[in-house]
Amino acid sequence: MKKTSIKTLKFVCVLALIGIIMWMVFYAIQTYFVLTTGNGNGVISWGSPRMGLKLTLFVINRTTIFLLAGLMAAFVINILKYLRGGTIFNRANVVLLWIMTILLPIHSFVSDNMGIACSPSEHFNLLLTDSPFIYAIVSLIVALLYKLAYDAAEEQKLTI
Numbered sequence: 637m638k639k640t641s642i643k644t645l646k647f648v649c650v651l652a653l654i655g656i657i658m659w660m661v662f663y664a665i666q667t668y669f670v671l672t673t674g675n676g677n678g679v680i681s682w683g684s685p686r687m688g689l690k691l692t693l694f695v696i697n698r699t700t701i702f703l704l705a706g707l708m709a710a711f712v713i714n715i716l717k718y719l720r721g722g723t724i725f726n727r728a729n730v731v732l733l734w735i736m737t738i739l740l741p742i743h744s745f746v747s748d749n750m751g752i753a754c755s756p757s758e759h760f761n762l763l764l765t766d767s768p769f770i771y772a773i774v775s776l777i778v779a780l781l782y783k784l785a786y787d788a789a790e791e792q793k794l795t796i
Contacts, residue, residue, distance in 0.1 A: 700743035733779040741768035
């Protein structure tokens with residue numbers, strides 16, 4: 637691979653890590669304020685009806701956000717780590733992509749329904765949009781393409 641391509645990939649990976657860190661700091665601060673300033677006006681009100689369901693949705697949402705951020709950071713770190721050895725596609729990232737393929741539609745469904753968690757009402761409807769399906773299909777395609785690239789790179793190593 638050309639030196640400029642490697643430098644560009646490293647630069648993009650560093651930018652991605654900085655972006656992930658900023659994303660996590662933002663969500664950590666936002667989570668703190670949502671959980672500590674509940675008054676029924678756009679944030680979780682602790683005395684609202686069906687509090688268990690609302691809190692469960694919020695916790696699942698934040699858990700999937702932090703899990704996805706951790707998986708993305710691990711993915712980028714693996715690229716940087718394996719790039720030193722001259723490898724771009726690695727088995728560890730194949731596994732990470734498959735895990736993200738499972739988590740993304742779950743996160744999307746819960747995110748679509750976060751209005752329930754912040755609603756002071758006990759009456760609400762669960763939403764099912766096209767987002768979970770689109771995320772599932774796109775992430776599945778990306779995971780399969782990455783797996784094929786990994787297999788091709790491994791096969792090329794054996795033929796040399």
